[in-house]
Amino acid sequence: MEIDLNKLVTHFANNHFKVQTVSHYKISPGSKGFEKSAPLPGFIFPIHGRAKYSFNGTPYITEVGSIVHGGANMDLGKQVIDNSNWEFIIVLYDINYLNKSGLNLHNIHFKLDIGGNPKLTSLLWRLKDISEKEHEIARFQRENIFRSILEEIFISVQNRQNKGIEALFRQVSSYIHNHYMDNITVKELAEKNEVNENQLFYAFNKYAGMGTGEYIKQYRLNCAKELLINSENTICRIAESVGYMDPLYFSRIFKRNFGIAPSIYRDKFRNNPYSI
Numbered sequence: 001m002e003i004d005l006n007k008l009v010t011h012f013a014n015n016h017f018k019v020q021t022v023s024h025y026k027i028s029p030g031s032k033g034f035e036k037s038a039p040l041p042g043f044i045f046p047i048h049g050r051a052k053y054s055f056n057g058t059p060y061i062t063e064v065g066s067i068v069h070g071g072a073n074m075d076l077g078k079q080v081i082d083n084s085n086w087e088f089i090i091v092l093y094d095i096n097y098l099n100k101s102g103l104n105l106h107n108i109h110f111k112l113d114i115g116g117n118p119k120l121t122s123l124l125w126r127l128k129d130i131s132e133k134e135h136e137i138a139r140f141q142r143e144n145i146f147r148s149i150l151e152e153i154f155i156s157v158q159n160r161q162n163k164g165i166e167a168l169f170r171q172v173s174s175y176i177h178n179h180y181m182d183n184i185t186v187k188e189l190a191e192k193n194e195v196n197e198n199q200l201f202y203a204f205n206k207y208a209g210m211g212t213g214e215y216i217k218q219y220r221l222n223c224a225k226e227l228l229i230n231s232e233n234t235i236c237r238i239a240e241s242v243g244y245m246d247p248l249y250f251s252r253i254f255k256r257n258f259g260i261a262p263s264i265y266r267d268k269f270r271n272n273p274y275s276i
Contacts, residue, residue, distance in 0.1 A: 032079035055109035
């Protein structure tokens with residue numbers, strides 16, 4: 001299942017949690033099994049190889065660069081895939097829910113893509129080593145290291161999401177620049193890029209300061225301004241060339257945005273472009 005990163009961060013920030021066990025495993029190729037998951041929620045951190053886990057029937061392929069979170073007492077299937085050992089560290093934790101209306105991580109499973117992160121790997125080995133010690137300072141260090149691990153996870157996921165959002169914006173805006181004269185819609189753009197319209201709106205609002213539909217309109221109208229000054233085409237022809245088949249609608253929307261009709265804009269600025 002998908003998890004909202006902001007909700008997950010808020011949940012850990014607003015509730016008390018404590019590491020219970022830290023375990024390191026190496027499993028042979030081809031190994032598989034089915035059992036109940038531990039009575040506590042936990043994170044599976046891949047070190048080497050690949051494995052398939054399923055929590056209550058939902059499958060996850062995990063390898064270095066991703067992390068799987070499993071809930072408590074779930075139906076757990078696991079299988080080592082490929083021809084190398086599956087090596088991982090699992091951290092089980094308990095959490096005291098101060099906000100009963102928030103997430104219940106005992107009942108949630110999800111996967112996070114974090115990419116390569118040497119710092120996270122180093123923190124995991126430190127956590128494993130310190131967890132083998134029993135004195136009070138070690139227990140204090142264990143909790144601090146786990147918080148550093150969570151912070152590293154959250155930052156890595158956020159950075160990857162931002163890169164993905166920026167790439168989406170660049171790809172779609174480039175398409176708009178090349179096809180603004182066509183009858184393109186926000187729904188069509190979303191489907192073409194395999195995202196929903198809300199995701200597309202978020203990307204454009206983040207990087208252009210406006211929604212997708214507004215961006216298309218502004219780009220078309222700015223192209224029309226250039227044509228009004230630099231071409232001899234009629235208003236009707238200019239409207240069509242920037243994607244508006246109805247010249248009356250084009251004139252209305254142009255005036256609404258710039259406070260002046262296209263014909264007056266042409267007369268006013270053609271011979272005096274520095275007034276623009």
